[in-house]
Amino acid sequence: MLLLLSGDVEVNPGPMIDDRPGISLLTLWLEPLVDWQPFGSCLPGITQHDVSIIEAESSSVNDQKRKLYSKWLSVSPEATWNDVITALKIRRENTLAQNIKEMIEGHPSVPNASTGTAVEIMFNTQEDEEEVLHSLTELNKSFTSLMLKVRTAFDEKVASDPKLLIDITRWIETYMNWTDKLTNASLNETFKIIHPFYDFIDCSLIVDMSEVFLQDSVFSDDGWRIVSELQIYKKKTNKFRFSAKVHHLNESLKTIYEQHIPDTSKMPMIVMKLHNPWDSSNIKVLSLLIHNLFPVGHHQSTMNYITISFEGTDNVSIDVGGIFDNA
Structure with missing residues (x-):
């Protein structure tokens, strides 16, 4: 077996106070929090200036x-869950504070709260992981x-025939089953809008387009047709997606999430433990792989339960859910 689920499947206790x-857990458990700004100002080390900068930099509340x-x-x-609960109480978010306290203690009073349990999965060997x-x-x-190359080719096509942009946007809207989502959009705006709907693993939209x-x-440098290169690339991604190691990763994830679909509210946290530290760009591509393995329609809800950590170190949580807000 290419992936271990904590010695098959081992459910670990949740966090302590x-x-x-x-x-990942902060995102999940504080999801009901609406007035995050005053709460943030009550966290140790966070100033009102920090809150103002965060608010100005991002438009999405999540x-x-x-x-x-x-x-x-x-x-x-030195941040602790006790700091979170204290900050919530200062802001009179007493119900949420109590819910989190009870989830940590292992007996939540709300039926849709996570239990705080976690299931670990990891590659069987360091060599598998490196491959x-x-x-x-x-x-x-x-x-x-x-x-x-694709973007350059589309730029050149539209520059030589501006009316082609109408055909491109109409084709995309039909392909995606959209209505007027790309009306009057420029080519750059069009690519920004469709960006969440393809990646280096699932590139069907770009290939078909x-x-x-x-x-x-x-x-221009070697005379190869762009479409041919894309088709060859897609075959490579399909071969990778159906390889033994990815298949076992998929099956390992499925044993955890399938009993929690469509309601993922009680799904345990999934800790992907790596043998060696990966840099941030590699963590992101791994997250994209995991994202593509979850069922359509549940990408965002399930990705919120993923944490990635390195073996032999304290858990290093990554914000994988934030990458896929538009998925």
């Missing part, structure tokens, strides 16, 4: 809250280069 919180948690954990090495990392990084680099509009486009 004096434990350092992770971003993104603002996640940035608050990240900022707090970065400036407060998956290598495949992910190579695919990501290849797709980045391809997308540069290019097959329609870029059939005659070639790479």
Whole structure:
């Protein structure tokens, strides 16, 4: 078996009141919190100036809250769940404070609250992990280069025939089953809008779109047709997605989440434990892989339960849910 679920499946106890919180659980348990600004000002190490900067930098409330948690954990090495509960009580968020306290103690009073339990999964060997990392990084680099060519080709097409933009936006709206979402959108705006709907693992939208509009486009340096290169790349991603290691990752995740679909409110946290530290860009590509393995329609709700940590270190929580707000 290529992935271990904590010696098959082992459910670990949740956090203690004096434990350092992770971003994933903060995001999950503080989801009902609406007035995050005054709450944030009550967290040790966070100032009103910090809150104002976070509020100005992000338009999404969920993104603002996640940035608050990240900022707090970065400036407060002694942060604990007790600090969270105290800050909530100061702001008279007594019900939420009590719910979190009871979830930590293991007997939540609200039926839709997470129990705080966690299930660990990890690659069986360091070599397996390194092989998956290598495949992910190579695919990501290849797709980045391809997308540069694709964007350039579309820019040139629309520049030479401005009316083509209407056909492109109409095609995308039909493909995505949208109504007037791209009306009057420029080409750059169009690509920004569709960006959440493709990535280096699931690139069907870009491939299909290019097959329609870029059939005659070639790479200027080597004469290769862009569409042919995209089709070859898609075959590589499919081969990777159906490889044994990814298949076992998929099956391991499925054993955890499938009994909690469609209601994920009681799903345990899933801790993806890595043998070695990965840098932030590699963590992101791993998160994209996991994101693509969850069922359609439940990407965001399930990704909020994912934490990634490094073996032999304290858990390093990453904000994987924040990457996929538009998924």
